[in-house]
Amino acid sequence: MDIETLTKEIAESARRASRLMASASPEAKNDFLLALASSLEDNSSTILEANRIDLARATEAGMDAPRLDRLTVTPAIIDGMARACREVAAMPDPVGATETQWQRPNGMLVGRMRVPLGVVAMIYEARPNVTVDAAILCIKAGDAVILRGGKEALNSNLALAAIIRQNLEAAGLPPDAARLVPVQTREAVNCLCRMDNLIDLVIPRGGESLVRAVCEVASVPVLKHYLGVCHAYIDKDANLEKALDIVENSKTQRPGVCNALECLLVNREIAAIFLPRLASRLKKSGARFRADPEALPLLGYMAEPLAPEDLGHEFHDLILAVKIVADLDEALSHIDRYGSRHTDVICTENYSRAMRFVREADASMVGVNVSTRFNDGGQLGLGAEIGISTSKLHAYGPMGVRELTTTKFVVLGNGQIRA
Amino acid sequence: MDIETLTKEIAESARRASRLMASASPEAKNDFLLALASSLEDNSSTILEANRIDLARATEAGMDAPRLDRLTVTPAIIDGMARACREVAAMPDPVGATETQWQRPNGMLVGRMRVPLGVVAMIYEARPNVTVDAAILCIKAGDAVILRGGKEALNSNLALAAIIRQNLEAAGLPPDAARLVPVQTREAVNCLCRMDNLIDLVIPRGGESLVRAVCEVASVPVLKHYLGVCHAYIDKDANLEKALDIVENSKTQRPGVCNALECLLVNREIAAIFLPRLASRLKKSGARFRADPEALPLLGYMAEPLAPEDLGHEFHDLILAVKIVADLDEALSHIDRYGSRHTDVICTENYSRAMRFVREADASMVGVNVSTRFNDGGQLGLGAEIGISTSKLHAYGPMGVRELTTTKFVVLGNGQIRA
Numbered sequence: 001m002d003i004e005t006l007t008k009e010i011a012e013s014a015r016r017a018s019r020l021m022a023s024a025s026p027e028a029k030n031d032f033l034l035a036l037a038s039s040l041e042d043n044s045s046t047i048l049e050a051n052r053i054d055l056a057r058a059t060e061a062g063m064d065a066p067r068l069d070r071l072t073v074t075p076a077i078i079d080g081m082a083r084a085c086r087e088v089a090a091m092p093d094p095v096g097a098t099e100t101q102w103q104r105p106n107g108m109l110v111g112r113m114r115v116p117l118g119v120v121a122m123i124y125e126a127r128p129n130v131t132v133d134a135a136i137l138c139i140k141a142g143d144a145v146i147l148r149g150g151k152e153a154l155n156s157n158l159a160l161a162a163i164i165r166q167n168l169e170a171a172g173l174p175p176d177a178a179r180l181v182p183v184q185t186r187e188a189v190n191c192l193c194r195m196d197n198l199i200d201l202v203i204p205r206g207g208e209s210l211v212r213a214v215c216e217v218a219s220v221p222v223l224k225h226y227l228g229v230c231h232a233y234i235d236k237d238a239n240l241e242k243a244l245d246i247v248e249n250s251k252t253q254r255p256g257v258c259n260a261l262e263c264l265l266v267n268r269e270i271a272a273i274f275l276p277r278l279a280s281r282l283k284k285s286g287a288r289f290r291a292d293p294e295a296l297p298l299l300g301y302m303a304e305p306l307a308p309e310d311l312g313h314e315f316h317d318l319i320l321a322v323k324i325v326a327d328l329d330e331a332l333s334h335i336d337r338y339g340s341r342h343t344d345v346i347c348t349e350n351y352s353r354a355m356r357f358v359r360e361a362d363a364s365m366v367g368v369n370v371s372t373r374f375n376d377g378g379q380l381g382l383g384a385e386i387g388i389s390t391s392k393l394h395a396y397g398p399m400g401v402r403e404l405t406t407t408k409f410v411v412l413g414n415g416q417i418r419a
Numbered sequence: 420m421d422i423e424t425l426t427k428e429i430a431e432s433a434r435r436a437s438r439l440m441a442s443a444s445p446e447a448k449n450d451f452l453l454a455l456a457s458s459l460e461d462n463s464s465t466i467l468e469a470n471r472i473d474l475a476r477a478t479e480a481g482m483d484a485p486r487l488d489r490l491t492v493t494p495a496i497i498d499g500m501a502r503a504c505r506e507v508a509a510m511p512d513p514v515g516a517t518e519t520q521w522q523r524p525n526g527m528l529v530g531r532m533r534v535p536l537g538v539v540a541m542i543y544e545a546r547p548n549v550t551v552d553a554a555i556l557c558i559k560a561g562d563a564v565i566l567r568g569g570k571e572a573l574n575s576n577l578a579l580a581a582i583i584r585q586n587l588e589a590a591g592l593p594p595d596a597a598r599l600v601p602v603q604t605r606e607a608v609n610c611l612c613r614m615d616n617l618i619d620l621v622i623p624r625g626g627e628s629l630v631r632a633v634c635e636v637a638s639v640p641v642l643k644h645y646l647g648v649c650h651a652y653i654d655k656d657a658n659l660e661k662a663l664d665i666v667e668n669s670k671t672q673r674p675g676v677c678n679a680l681e682c683l684l685v686n687r688e689i690a691a692i693f694l695p696r697l698a699s700r701l702k703k704s705g706a707r708f709r710a711d712p713e714a715l716p717l718l719g720y721m722a723e724p725l726a727p728e729d730l731g732h733e734f735h736d737l738i739l740a741v742k743i744v745a746d747l748d749e750a751l752s753h754i755d756r757y758g759s760r761h762t763d764v765i766c767t768e769n770y771s772r773a774m775r776f777v778r779e780a781d782a783s784m785v786g787v788n789v790s791t792r793f794n795d796g797g798q799l800g801l802g803a804e805i806g807i808s809t810s811k812l813h814a815y816g817p818m819g820v821r822e823l824t825t826t827k828f829v830v831l832g833n834g835q836i837r838a
Binding site for chain 2: 019022023096102104108110113115117118196200201215216218219221222223239241242245246248249250253336345354358359360362363364365366367368369370371373374375379380381391392393394396397398406407408409410411412413414415416417418
């Protein structure tokens with residue numbers, strides 16, 4: 001079967017499954033999620049064995065350490081997958097809910113009812129946990145999902161998808177509500193992204209080249225999940241103790257993720273006090289700085305000169321760009337120019353500047369006196385997430401079950417016609 | 420200047436204007452809207468004169484009557500534009516509002532703040548009133564708008580855009596918040612649709628070929644505004660009086676618009692009673708039927724046989740496809756196959772079938788015992804609209820000021836870091 005025929009067959013089967021999923025009962029979906037949790041635990045040796053094959057091949061092919069880390073499945077990670085299933089089962093079912101209903105002068109009742117999107121295609125890197133996260137969130141939302149993970153995780157993903165599909169069937173749901181694309185060429189992605197009559201949404205999640213490649217070819221709507229170029233601005237009226245905690249946490253708590261801090265902007269008036277303290281605070285973490293000429297001497301041996309390409313860059317590592325700015329206006333201009341609309345925070349005790357930053361910084365999360373690491377569905381109180389959207393439409397920020405649905409207008413009348 | 424350079428200059432100027440618009444005060448935006456209303460009235464002779472040139476050329480070029488009708492500006496239409504400006508001024512400002520805010524266990528306050536989308540490009544046909552509607556809704560939402568109307572309306576649009584820009588400037592807002600694209604080639608549209616670093620949303624509004632052409636080339640997110648293939652299903656337990664009113668209103672009140680009825684599905688048990696009465700009811704309107712073999716003899720001389728291509732077709736005229744079905748399941752299957760996810764209604768007094776239709780029909784508006792013509796922002800109580808989206812993401816159904824904005828997460832803390 002050629003790739004176009006194969007992907008079409010996959011998309012058509014997912015479309016058919018999505019119609020059944022749209023009217024699936026909350027009970028059937030939750031039965032599936034709870035049974036899947038147990039199955040993942042019961043089949044952990046099968047999953048780990050499949051993952052060992054992937055890891056051996058990836059190591060042989062010279063995969064770098066951070067990617068190997070994301071590819072690795074451990075018993076603890078399987079426990080985490082099972083826990084995620086149970087958490088999603090415990091969440092309220094979004095489908096069929098109408099938040100408000102209003103009466104029109106002619107007596108019609110109008111409301112917006114939450115309904116599934118339909119078919120979601122998830123294009124992601126070699127991260128087996130995303131396979132489970134995407135499947136359970138889409139199923140909870142009443143969608144069918146097409147999973148196309150990075151080729152290095154194929155064996156792990158095949159093992160996981162088989163368990164997911166068995167449990168869908170056992171719960172009386174269509175197994176085709178979760179279809180893994182076993183073909184590893186770029187052509188398969190291109191085909192999926194152009195099936196706008198069968199697929200309602202494509203979510204590319206990964207590096208810029210993956211996201212850009214999908215956007216280039218897609219006629220299906222796309223919600224981008226870029227990595228983030230996150231900024232923190234330390235105002236002259238910042239509480240420097242809080243600022244040290246926030247910068248340390250934002251940069252070092254998990255430097256390889258999208259909500260880690262990449263660029264620090266420091267007000268000139270406090271730079272000479274703040275930056276040496278920051279250097280001493282970050283010493284034990286092994287972090288290094290790329291600093292502009294003014295900041296460089298304040299950061300000691302941990303700093304090297306800032307290159308132009310360091311601005312707007314995702315280091316994905318324990319490296320922090322540092323720039324001294326005159327005021328909030330310069331900080332906002334810098335963020336507007338170099339930020340990626342992901343996460344930006346200000347540290348200040350000044351009310352007016354805090355409020356201006358909140359209004360004017362353009363990012364999916366803006367924060368005052370908090371770590372950038374809070375831009376996460378769980379941390380913000382939204383529950384499990386499929387990723388963090390940097391697209392402004394539909395879902396801007398963490399994308400959970402609710403963002404995998406849409407609303408339609410329901411109008412209940414008794415014979416009304418338009419005058 | 421070549422077209423790529425020109426469109427880039429337009430988009431860049433709109434981008435710069437959008438940054439100023441994002442923090443424009445509600446007062447400045449409303450001052451603009453109220454002044455624009457008066458200016459449109461004061462300059463009506465200029466607008467009418469420009470429109471006469473367009474009409475003369477379009478008539479000479481052989482434009483058909485419905486399109487000429489949509490191109491025509493009359494004093495009453497200018498009054499309508501001015502009224503729309505005043506109505507939009509009277510609406511609450513959406514920007515900066517946070518609907519709910521919640522506290523996390525660590526004391527952070529989290530909320531979603533409504534913010535402008537940024538730059539919206541509107542691609543539409545030769546309808547001068549859309550120029551004003553799109554501009555005033557985008558400005559109210561704090562966006563900048565790029566207007567690219569059908570070439571036959573160029574003189575009318577130039578006159579309107581000049582008035583809009585003068586009033587933006589007079590209100591202290593950036594005139595480039597509304598930019599008309601004066602170039603009439605498809606290449607200009609193609610260029611705009613690929614500027615994803617400058618434009619946040621493209622809205623194509625018009626016929627299928629226009630919408631499809633935009634979707635084919637766009638890398639900017641697109642919200643489609645197709646015309647609708649709207650269905651009504653007359654259940655065996657319908658109140659036939661109400662059903663006659665609803666079908667008549669849905670089909671004949673304004674047959675050329677997207678929420679007009681195109682296909683009637685009638686339950687077999689009541690077809691022999693209902694269809695002859697419908698034929699007699701619609702006689703005076705001049706409506707005709709395309710009927711399946713079973714319905715054909717019931718509709719008399721007003722009917723001709725249904726051709727396969729009549730299903731899923733927008734007649735845009737006083738023509739109605741009619742098909743007899745066995746039950747609700749067949750009606751829902753038909754709608755799923757031939758509908759355009761725009762507007763579908765059921766006429767029934769049976770509670771369970773009404774509820775099933777509401778849940779299972781997949782359209783931006785589903786109705787029970789109401790005319791399809793109610794799928795309209797004003798009629799549903801949402802205020803002025805820029806069109807009716809048949810895209811499921813972000814805005815499904817009438818798209819008003821609120822749908823021209825997005826939300827970002829705002830997190831207010833006092834030094835919180837992630838554990």
